[in-house]
Amino acid sequence: MTLNQNLSTVESGLKSELRKKGIVIATLEDFYNWGRRSSIWPLQFGLACCAIEMIATACARYDLARFGAELFRASPRQADLMIISGTVTKKMAPQVVRLYNQMPEPKYVITMGACSIAGGPFIDGTNVLKGIDRYIPVDVHLPGCPPRPEALLWGITELQRKIDGQEIEKNEWYQRGLKREFPIPEFGPKGLIPKFNPDVWRPETASRRRERYGDPILLGKKTAAPKFETFGDPNVKVGTV
């Protein structure tokens, strides 16, 4: 699924001309997507710190209801959106994937906070999963530790934009006989098995990293740690080898 603007076949000039006379022209897709995006039902389930900010977003001051997403459902069978709010540990990851499998199509995922994106501050922990996108597809990533409620609102509106751009006939969840079951990881002697779902996520290859960032590490040479004492001194370059 890619983010593409829904191109209407009706000319925009004609559209605005008709609107002045009180006639609104829209495609079926527009109406369908408008209905879908205006009543997103998130799954009510919090994992860690970010869950509190999620609750704060639903409360009076930030008022998620303005975007039609206030109805938190406790059952995954009734939810469209899964907000993964917090650290996913290796013990919790199978449950998260299972919950995702139980949600009906179409379903969306927002990862809230650095932990669920890539492990966040707890990335050194042996028990912490380094990103839930290894097992399930993610639509919107929300960085922050924790993200502010405004950031979650931004995430929801971004998801709404994505829903607006989806075409009914081409969407995979609308195809007949679709069966999207994501394999649930199991506990092995050294972490989870499998380590990631290859349909969803693959480890970055060295060439791709080079494509993006060039050669940041000089091979064969050890880099020294930056000298923290020299911070603030303009004459000394910090972090030089």
Added chain:
Amino acid sequence: MSPPVLEKTFQASDPVLQDTETFEVNLGPQHPSTHGVFRMNVKLEGETIVSLKPVMGYLHRNHEQIAENMSYLGSMPYTDRLDYFNSMSNNFGYALAVERLAKIDVPERAQYVRVIMAELTRLVNHVSVIGFLLNDLGAFFTPVLYAFREREKILDVFEEVAGSRMMCNYLRFGGVKRDLTPAVTERIKKIVRGFPKFLDEFEGLLTRNEILCIRCQKVGVLPYDLAVNAGITGPMARASGVNYDLRKVDRYSIYDRFKFKIPLGKIGDVYDRYLVRILEMRESLKILEQALKEIPAGPVMNPKFAALAKAPRNFKPPKGEAYGRVEAPKGELGFYLVSDGTAQPWRYHVRAPSLINLTVLEDLCLGHKVADAVIILGSIDIVLGELDH
């Protein structure tokens, strides 16, 4: 039209109803009223709980291990994420432990700022906990809306002084990061003035509420002896009549200068825990009023350690051990540190009140209905980040 007549009515003494078998229910870990990712294996006889086994570890984030591979100051942001409702109290406990280890003095003004922040955190915690407790009772989200309205006001203060709403990372060894500006002090004063009015409103809605009374009174009674033997601390112990508050017992920081009372419960049921929290908030407001009146001018950071933030690896406390403890809103929060003279702690241990208060969960729940287990868990006031750390 006459009402339909049932062919047969079941009596309680019928053998069909007598012959029941135990039934196992799994609550959690994604259950919305387990306050995070906590799981309970409950065995039921009818609807009565026969046994309850908690399953933990769904949010185990290797907190202690990470802290042992890190500089002392580096763990300060991690303590925020222990009990994510009250990061300031956690910072306070950790700062006290390190200051005891390295024998650092704290300026007068910084002490007052710390106390103000710790008490504001207590307000945030208690008000949210009561909101969530009512959520568990079935008052879906209405009390939480009231509670979070007040919480946001206090979080604004935190944001202004620390730069972050929840994860404050505000305290430093030997002081605090930033000074309170006059605008912030005014804002805190305004909150302290307005809070009793909110508490009256909140209590007017809840305290005499018939449903709340029926559901909470005589439910989950924690006897005095059990509370003492199991090492329960915080509002939960005080609801059972245990007169133990570190602010009075240990008199850490400058708590010996303030006049306040320790509210104690008599029965130790869920209702007492609720009331103790409300009364504690009123006492916290008294401390805040006195602190705001007495707060002196001056530096907020020990000048010797002001440069520490820029070079945390240079901070090497002498060999030894230290235990710093504070009365966090959930109970006694302690940090035990062992230093071997290097930049990293050799051992770092957290005495998490949520974990220790949870140990009596089964004793409280036995003989009650399933729905009561949820309230009892809510009244224990656990936070999973701290429970599993």
